[in-house]
Amino acid sequence: MTVDFNAIPLSQLSIGSSCRIGEIGLNGLLRRRIQDLGITPGTTVECLRRGPSGDPTAYVVRGTTIALRKEDAYQINVFPI
Amino acid sequence: MSITTEKDFLQELNKEAETIRLSYVTKLGDRIIADIYKNAEQISKNVILNDTNKKNWTLKLDNYLTSKIFGYPFMLLVLGIILWITISGANLPSDMLATALFSLQEILSRGFLDLGAPAWLHGILVFGVFHSVAWVVSVMLPPMAIFFPLFTLLEDLGYLPRVAFNLDNLFKKAKTCGKQSLTMCMGFGCNAAGVVACRIIDSPRERLIAVLTNNFVPCNGRFPILIAIGTIFGVGALTGQLQALAVAGIITGVILIGVFVTFAVSWILSRSILKGEASSMVLELPPYRRPKIASVVYRSIIDRTIFVLKRAVSVAAPAGAIIWIVANTYIGEISILNHLAGWLNPFAQAIGMDGYILLAFILGLPANEIVFPILIMSYISSGTMIELESLAELRLLFIDHGWTWLTAVNVMLFTLLHWPCGTTLLTTHKETGSKKWTLAAFIIPTTVAFTVCFILTQTVRLLGLG
Numbered sequence: 001m002t003v004d005f006n007a008i009p010l011s012q013l014s015i016g017s018s019c020r021i022g023e024i025g026l027n028g029l030l031r032r033r034i035q036d037l038g039i040t041p042g043t044t045v046e047c048l049r050r051g052p053s054g055d056p057t058a059y060v061v062r063g064t065t066i067a068l069r070k071e072d073a074y075q076i077n078v079f080p081i
Numbered sequence: 082m083s084i085t086t087e088k089d090f091l092q093e094l095n096k097e098a099e100t101i102r103l104s105y106v107t108k109l110g111d112r113i114i115a116d117i118y119k120n121a122e123q124i125s126k127n128v129i130l131n132d133t134n135k136k137n138w139t140l141k142l143d144n145y146l147t148s149k150i151f152g153y154p155f156m157l158l159v160l161g162i163i164l165w166i167t168i169s170g171a172n173l174p175s176d177m178l179a180t181a182l183f184s185l186q187e188i189l190s191r192g193f194l195d196l197g198a199p200a201w202l203h204g205i206l207v208f209g210v211f212h213s214v215a216w217v218v219s220v221m222l223p224p225m226a227i228f229f230p231l232f233t234l235l236e237d238l239g240y241l242p243r244v245a246f247n248l249d250n251l252f253k254k255a256k257t258c259g260k261q262s263l264t265m266c267m268g269f270g271c272n273a274a275g276v277v278a279c280r281i282i283d284s285p286r287e288r289l290i291a292v293l294t295n296n297f298v299p300c301n302g303r304f305p306i307l308i309a310i311g312t313i314f315g316v317g318a319l320t321g322q323l324q325a326l327a328v329a330g331i332i333t334g335v336i337l338i339g340v341f342v343t344f345a346v347s348w349i350l351s352r353s354i355l356k357g358e359a360s361s362m363v364l365e366l367p368p369y370r371r372p373k374i375a376s377v378v379y380r381s382i383i384d385r386t387i388f389v390l391k392r393a394v395s396v397a398a399p400a401g402a403i404i405w406i407v408a409n410t411y412i413g414e415i416s417i418l419n420h421l422a423g424w425l426n427p428f429a430q431a432i433g434m435d436g437y438i439l440l441a442f443i444l445g446l447p448a449n450e451i452v453f454p455i456l457i458m459s460y461i462s463s464g465t466m467i468e469l470e471s472l473a474e475l476r477l478l479f480i481d482h483g484w485t486w487l488t489a490v491n492v493m494l495f496t497l498l499h500w501p502c503g504t505t506l507l508t509t510h511k512e513t514g515s516k517k518w519t520l521a522a523f524i525i526p527t528t529v530a531f532t533v534c535f536i537l538t539q540t541v542r543l544l545g546l547g
Contacts, residue, residue: 029283030361035114037363042115049143052152053250056259058143058366062122063131065139065366067246069253072361 008080011057011073013047020044022077030072038062045078139368143243152247159240161333163231168308168332169325171223178222182215204409205402208458213401216454217393220305225389228301229270229381237372241266245364255344256351256359258287261294265343268298271389272501273508275300280512284360289518290350292509296501296526297343299336301389302449306496307332309453313476314489339497342529354521392504396448404444404455418459432531433491433538435483442495447503452496487541491534498530 007022021043026034038061039045048058048065056067145151189211193203235241241263249259260282268275275295282288299307311331312324351357408418415423418440425443426436437459445452457475460482479488500523501509510519 026361030363033283033361033363035111037365038118040111040115040118043118049147051250052147052149052247055250055253056246056362056364058147058246065368067249067362067364067366069249069359069362071359072363 006079007077009074010045010059010068010076010078011070013045013078013080015047015049018044018046018081019078020081022079025075025077026072034072034076037064037066039066039076044081135368142369143366146240146243147246156244156247157333157337159235160336161329163228163235164332165326165329166231167224167228167304168328169322170227172325174223174226175219178219179215182219186211186215201409205405209401209403209405210398211401212458213397213404213451213454214394216457217397217450218390220309220453221301221393221450222386222390224304224308225301225386226382228304229385230377232266232270233377233381233385234372237370237377239367239369242364242366246366249362249364251344252347253359253362255347256287256357257290257347258282258284258360259362259364261287261291261343261347264291264295265298265340268295268300270301270385272296272298272300272505276505276508276512284357286351286355286357287360289513290347290355292512293350293518293522293525294343294346296505296522297339297346297498297529299339299497300449300502302393302502303496304332306449306453307335307493309472309475310489310493310496311335313472313479314484314486335493335497338494342498346525346529393448393450397451397454400444400447400451401454401458404458408459422459431538432495432534433487433541434495434534435488437482438488438492438495442499445502446500449496449502487538487546491538494537495530495534498526498533500527500530 010019010021013019021039021041023041024031024034024039043061046060048060050057051067056069057073058065058067059073060066146155186207190203190207193207244266245259245262248262252259252261261279263281264275264278267278272295275298276292279288279291279295282291308328311328315328315331351359404418407421408416410417412420422436422440424436425439429436429439438456441452441456441459444455457478460478500506506519506523509522510516513519
């Protein structure tokens with residue numbers, strides 16, 4: 001497996017920029033939920049906006065907007081585009 | 082080999098098998114999911130036209146509705162406007178319904194007398210059953226018929242997920258789920274419905290906290306009490322639209338207290354009997370949609386208004402009969418109702434109310450809608466029956482029974498914070514499947530209500546303000 005040094009956690013993606021999903025480090029029910037919503041390796045995701053108090057953050061995935069908490073987004077590795 | 086070690090061995094084996102299974106299932110599952118999405122992507126590319134115009138609309142609206150500056154004030158404004166429309170719109174139809182129903186009561190009453198019906202039957206059916214039902218209908222129907230459609234409209238527009246988005250960080254600090262704000266919104270209509278709505282919260286611990294605190298959002302059965310007292314004691318001098326605006330302001334304030342208590346109690350629960358860390362939250366923010374007016378009206382009137390009203394009437398009718406009996410059955414010189422109220426009075430005085438008020442809250446356990454009619458009935462049971470068609474007469478009645486501004490504030494706070502109604506408790510039992518948590522759902526709000534009213538009353542009296 002090649003190690004990509006450009007990978008960052010999804011939570012560190014800045015607003016307005018996009019990324020490609022790498023590895024999803026979540027387990028159990030949340031992993032399933034995330035995948036059900038179409039967040040799978042290779043998917044393009046755009047960081048849309050943060051909530052009024054800085055968390056959660058809304059992401060655009062496959063045309064839908066999905067909000068995730070910082071702690072959960074931190075577990076998803078992404079490659080900024 | 083003893084049974085316990087055999088069991089242990091089996092359990093360990095099971096655990097290992099599960100680990101191996103999971104490690105493969107995750108890989109296999111990932112491949113299946115990736116494949117399904119690849120297929121779906123291809124299909125959607127061919128058949129779906131993207132409406133960028135609609136998306137831009139949602140983006141632009143969200144720039145304001147979930148922004149740092151406007152996000153929170155806008156939520157407050159929406160709440161205030163909904164309450165204001167409800168209060169100012171419900172005034173006239175409420176008065177008309179009351180006038181119509183109470184003149185019908187007179188006709189009924191005369192009919193009973195003409196037929197030579199015994200006084201007790203006349204009392205139970207007309208002054209007990211009919212009077213309570215008439216009150217519940219005339220006080221509850223108009224605000225519900227305005228509030229529910231407005232709320233369903235908001236739901237249909239797609240604004241409610243934004244409320245959860247805006248508030249999630251606060252809920253995270255209380256170690257609960259942002260979706261709790263959605264269950265609270267449902268609670269405005271009916272707390273039993275709010276408790277059922279808690280199913281949308283994934284974590285069992287956070288769901289339980291949402292169930293236990295849902296009651297701190299005033300439901301439709303409690304709004305009329307808040308509106309009536311807010312109007313009588315809060316803004317007596319104002320008239321017309323200004324009055325409705327001021328009452329809406331007072332009720333918004335009361336709701337904010339309820340929201341604050343929800344956060345506080347959730348925070349405490351997360352650090353005591355329901356200890357745990359905040360779990361994850363995945364929230365979809367759908368695009369804003371043009372509401373379907375016909376479906377909004379149908380859903381809000383048939384599914385909600387009629388449903389809640391039916392429940393209220395079916396509780397108010399027998400309760401009205403029982404209360405009339407209690408108020409008109411004498412032990413010695415004093416009626417049972419007065420005995421009970423007298424016995425409760427010392428406790429009630431400590432929290433700035435009187436025995437009749439506390440008794441009304443206790444007898445109102447089946448449904449909050451009947452607390453007010455019970456109170457009025459017990460206040461006037463001693464004298465002759467008077468017609469209470471206007472709030473001014475109600476104000477006189479209350480002041481005659483020693484109400485001050487402190488009594489009014491305490492009754493409003495107690496209305497907001499006290500134990501859930503019978504239906505909500507039954508629903509809580511059904512949803513949690515536990516007697517222990519149902520008891521907690523009763524004890525937590527009760528403790529909060531008594532504590533808040535006690536501290537407020539004693540402080541005000543100590544400072545000599547009351």
